[in-house]
Amino acid sequence: MPALTYREAGRQAVIAEMRLDQSVWCLGEDLGRGGVFGQYAGLEAEFGTDRICSAPISEAAIMGAAVGAAMAGARPIVEMRFADFALCAVDELVNQAAKARYMFGGQSKVPLTVREPMGMWRSSAAQHSQSLEAWYAHIPGLVVAAPATAQDNYTLLRSSIRIDDPVVYMEHKHLWDFEGEVDEGAADFEYGPEQFGKAHVMQEGDACTIVAWSAQVHVAMEAAKTLAADGVHVEVINLRTLWPWDEAAVARSIAKTGRLIVTHEAVGVGGFGGEIVATMAEKHFDKLQRPPLRLTAPRIPISYAPGLENQVRVTADQLVAGVMQLR
Amino acid sequence: MNQANLDTARLRERRRLMLRIRAFEEAAIRAADNKLVLGAIHPSVGQEAVAAGVCAPLRKDDLLLSTHRGHGHTLAKGADARAMMRELFGREGGNCGGKGGSMHIADFDVGMLGANGVVGANINIAAGAAHAIKLRGGDQITVCIFGDGAVNRGPFLEGLNWAAAFKLPVLFVCEDNGYASTTKSSAVTGGGDLCARAEALGVPTESVDGNDVMAVEETALRLGAAIRAGTGPRFFHARTYRLLGHTSVDPAKYRPDGEADGKWADDPIQRAADLLTSAGVSEAELTADANAAETEMQAAYDDAAGAPWPSVRSAYDDVQDVGAVPAPQGL
Numbered sequence: 001m002p003a004l005t006y007r008e009a010g011r012q013a014v015i016a017e018m019r020l021d022q023s024v025w026c027l028g029e030d031l032g033r034g035g036v037f038g039q040y041a042g043l044e045a046e047f048g049t050d051r052i053c054s055a056p057i058s059e060a061a062i063m064g065a066a067v068g069a070a071m072a073g074a075r076p077i078v079e080m081r082f083a084d085f086a087l088c089a090v091d092e093l094v095n096q097a098a099k100a101r102y103m104f105g106g107q108s109k110v111p112l113t114v115r116e117p118m119g120m121w122r123s124s125a126a127q128h129s130q131s132l133e134a135w136y137a138h139i140p141g142l143v144v145a146a147p148a149t150a151q152d153n154y155t156l157l158r159s160s161i162r163i164d165d166p167v168v169y170m171e172h173k174h175l176w177d178f179e180g181e182v183d184e185g186a187a188d189f190e191y192g193p194e195q196f197g198k199a200h201v202m203q204e205g206d207a208c209t210i211v212a213w214s215a216q217v218h219v220a221m222e223a224a225k226t227l228a229a230d231g232v233h234v235e236v237i238n239l240r241t242l243w244p245w246d247e248a249a250v251a252r253s254i255a256k257t258g259r260l261i262v263t264h265e266a267v268g269v270g271g272f273g274g275e276i277v278a279t280m281a282e283k284h285f286d287k288l289q290r291p292p293l294r295l296t297a298p299r300i301p302i303s304y305a306p307g308l309e310n311q312v313r314v315t316a317d318q319l320v321a322g323v324m325q326l327r
Numbered sequence: 328m329n330q331a332n333l334d335t336a337r338l339r340e341r342r343r344l345m346l347r348i349r350a351f352e353e354a355a356i357r358a359a360d361n362k363l364v365l366g367a368i369h370p371s372v373g374q375e376a377v378a379a380g381v382c383a384p385l386r387k388d389d390l391l392l393s394t395h396r397g398h399g400h401t402l403a404k405g406a407d408a409r410a411m412m413r414e415l416f417g418r419e420g421g422n423c424g425g426k427g428g429s430m431h432i433a434d435f436d437v438g439m440l441g442a443n444g445v446v447g448a449n450i451n452i453a454a455g456a457a458h459a460i461k462l463r464g465g466d467q468i469t470v471c472i473f474g475d476g477a478v479n480r481g482p483f484l485e486g487l488n489w490a491a492a493f494k495l496p497v498l499f500v501c502e503d504n505g506y507a508s509t510t511k512s513s514a515v516t517g518g519g520d521l522c523a524r525a526e527a528l529g530v531p532t533e534s535v536d537g538n539d540v541m542a543v544e545e546t547a548l549r550l551g552a553a554i555r556a557g558t559g560p561r562f563f564h565a566r567t568y569r570l571l572g573h574t575s576v577d578p579a580k581y582r583p584d585g586e587a588d589g590k591w592a593d594d595p596i597q598r599a600a601d602l603l604t605s606a607g608v609s610e611a612e613l614t615a616d617a618n619a620a621e622t623e624m625q626a627a628y629d630d631a632a633g634a635p636w637p638s639v640r641s642a643y644d645d646v647q648d649v650g651a652v653p654a655p656q657g658l
Contacts, residue, residue: 025459025462050462051462053458053493055489056485056488056489056492058485058488058489060451060481060482060485061451061454061482061485061486061488061489063451064448064450064451064452064454064455064482064485064486065451065452065454065455065458065486065489066455067451067452067455068392068440068451068452068453068454068455068456068457068458068459068469069455069456069458069459069462070455070459071440071441071452071455071456072390072440072455072456072459072460072469073459073463074458074459074462076455091445091448092448092451092452095444095445095448096443096445096448096452100441101645101646101647102426102645102646103423103426103427103431103441104422104423104426104427104431104433104435104441105421105422105423105424105425105426105427105433105645106424106644106645107422107423107433107434107435108433108435108440109648140646140647141646141647142647143647143649143650163648163649164648165647165648165649165650193648193649196649196650197649197650243650244649244650
């Protein structure tokens with residue numbers, strides 16, 4: 001299997017689906033030059049300026065046009081550049097894309113993949129760094145994906161393009177250059193609905209369960225490595241998608257470990273970690289030997305200066321301390 | 328038939344459609360008074376010529392996006408009045424299965440891709456539907472109708488600019504009834520000239536008397552033909568007047584005394600009748616047309632009133648394919 005970067009895995013996923021299906025259509029700002037992060041490099045040369053549509057800086061029109069095109073038979077891939085900018089298009093995503101199928105009584109589906117690069121990335125400050133995945137998980141009608149690895153990005157992006165639901169697809173900006181092996185040869189049937197709500201156990205262990213997604217999976221893996229050197233073996237779960245999320249995988253794991261830490265880069269208040277902890281407490285209380293723990297960002301905006309920015313990071317050291325606290 | 332006879336026949340046809348729209352909405356208002364239509368409805372009484380003139384001549388495969396005041400557009404595009412009335416009543420057999428009601432009425436079978444509860448939100452959606460047509464290489468057009476309130480929302484700028492930049496087959500129709508909800512539009516709109524805004528974005532415009540159904544139709548057909556020929560979007564400013572309030576329960580007391588009374592003289596249905604009378608159509612024929620519309624819509628009312636509620640379980644249907652929550656056990 002080739003080693004690809006997370007960026008290249010995403011690029012290859014789009015190329016594969018565009019070659020298979022003429023109705024797949026990319027639209028967003030600066031796509032002609034490859035997108036802000038190079039995730040569309042070379043696509044205009046292969047597919048032309050109609051199918052790789054370089055849009056005006058009009059997020060609401062990009063999202064709204066994608067909704068209209070989806071209802072008229074296209075399968076749009078929307079590029080929002082930064083998840084923060086998608087807030088200019090929330091009506092189009094939340095009131096229109098997420099609701100159209102339902103409020104029209106099933107007359108139309110809205111097959112739409114909305115790529116929203118998220119997360120902290122080298123001093124980008126408050127309007128280019130946010131992790132707002134919990135907002136979208138809250139909205140009926142939306143699917144939410146947050147890939148952590150190159151393989152996740154390949155598999156989940158192809159699957160998002162194929163399903164008929166609007167998917168908020170949140171790649172993490174810090175991961176673009178992360179390399180990983182990617183199996184591109186999987187049979188077609190493996191890309192689709194079955195890829196959602198399916199967590200991956202990144203590392204098995206019995207001391208504690210750490211649930212994470214997106215870039216925070218790698219922080220959890222770093223903590224796991226540190227702990228393993230001291231003979232403490234934690235189980236790291238990469239959730240991959242937040243709606244639907246793999247409740248069974250988390251429940252199975254805490255049945256073994258009796259301990260649960262959920263960690264995310266997003267603000268803890270109202271974050272998706274609360275949903276996971278609450279669900280485990282309501283349905284699987286008997287499996288927990290210690291109170292569950294959330295390790296998340298404080299409720300402050302993200303700063304520019306590294307020392308200030310670091311205040312919202314949950315580090316591997318903090319995860320190690322959390323695991324030790326629950327022992 | 329000579330040209331005069333043809334025109335008379337077509338005008339009579341359009342008056343019949345306007346009568347049907349009026350009768351549909353009057354039935355819906357009665358139903359609201361009788362607590363049978365439960366949510367808000369936004370009547371278009373006085374504006375029927377825009378719906379009839381713009382939508383009736385469209386092809387079935389042309390696409391239409393409408394507003395919260397969209398009953399007339401939807402009927403004129405060919406939707407079934409009974410299914411629409413059931414939707415307003417929230418009953419089984421409504422176009423949207425009782426999930427949308429008046430503000431989200433849609434009939435994809437006739438190319439009506441939805442009314443919208445958010446002012447101006449249909450503009451970008453229409454641009455996208457037109458973009459999909461262009462990508463496929465079809466010769467359909469998309470029509471997007473919105474009110475004068477929508478020109479002050481961002482999507483007006485973004486959507487018209489988008490359609491102009493990509494030369495898309497879309498006709499933007501501003502159905503200007505003078506009021507943005509309950510506020511006089513002229514008091515909150517800079518510049519005044521709506522066409523100038525569209526022109527500034529590179530979209531050619533025309534402004535017509537929106538209560539003259541044949542003028543509306545002639546303009547819509549001409550602009551539609553240009554769009555169908557691949558020359559990009561057009562903006563059609565149809566000047567009309569909302570004879571009733573914002574909703575069926577709004578007495579519209581914010582309007583100057585006598586303003587609406589004076590405008591009733593400009594009622595598009597009466598204007599059509601006057602023209603037909605002078606063309607030799609008898610009073611009996613005109614009355615028969617009005618009665619036929621009343622009868623049809625009363626039957627739709629009675630049908631909807633007798634229709635069952637949708638199954639409660641259907642509340643869980645059509646949310647999404649992946650990650651749909653199951654209906655509770657026993658529902």
